[in-house]
Amino acid sequence: MSDLTIGDVARESGIKINTIRFYEDRGLLPAPPRSAGNRRLYDPAAVARLRFIRHARELGFGLPAIADLLRLAGHPEAPCAAADAIARQQLAEVEARIRSLSALRAELQRMADCGAGSTADCHVLESLGDHSLCAGPHES
Amino acid sequence: MSDLTIGDVARESGIKINTIRFYEDRGLLPAPPRSAGNRRLYDPAAVARLRFIRHARELGFGLPAIADLLRLAGHPEAPCAAADAIARQQLAEVEARIRSLSALRAELQRMADCGAGSTADCHVLESLGDHSLCAGPHES
């Protein structure tokens, strides 16, 4: 009676229809029952699950990590150390990316203040052609 | 006489052989002449060009932007405003990504200090399930 179409859950979760089917294919969302006409019929709980996925994606978690988190969330009595570890690792990765990007920003700032008029003397092109003008190494 | 094999330029530029062929396919590197046995024979200038590409990639430039920069570098008499604009835009993108990641870091820090024992009360899972617990919106 309170069955939702894929369009409904897409609207309510903010996730596109194609992406919902993709998540089902990847095992993040259980395959729902179908109507007589082969349409997916969702439980309202699917919206909460999709919102969880969306929020985790916005925070940068990868799909395998989200699958782990969803599995852990299904065992309310179990200790949450595993979930906490996944979040801490994500935090560490975000911090590493911030450090790396901050180094890039410094290099780009140095080379972007170019007072030359011709490309022959351009600070940007010169710096790109010779990394020894840089302060440190760049790591990906 | 001073012709280099693809292995030579790979070693000297720090770019893998497959990637060099990929850059050739994408038009970043002109297709070099071939030997009688169909091997690519490179000019030493190819090494400089590849080093330029590598450095720009390390700084986060995309391949279309690098193609533009290489084209501009080939006109020494022209004004360098276009090259400077590409660098400034790259700087702006890096800064935007740093801002976005800093917001993510704050959210992750808030949710990662979880003192709960069971997943039922886990701060991580709770926060992921309800974005209204977050301070602000997340933009990609």
Next chain:
DNA sequence: GCTTGCTCCTCCAGTGACTGGAGATGTTAC
């Protein structure tokens, strides 16, 4: 001249996380 081992060739599939489209049905409103 033959084998061994290295380099190189082309082509193709896979990565992550989707996105968009084709072409075929199902459903709803008038």
Next chain:
DNA sequence: GTAACATCTCCAGTCACTGGAGGAGCAAGC
């Protein structure tokens, strides 16, 4: 009945590579 819309499956493309299969060139040792 028919027009408009929603949904179905499947496939190709995105970005910047990476690695591998299967074949051929090339130098050295015997």
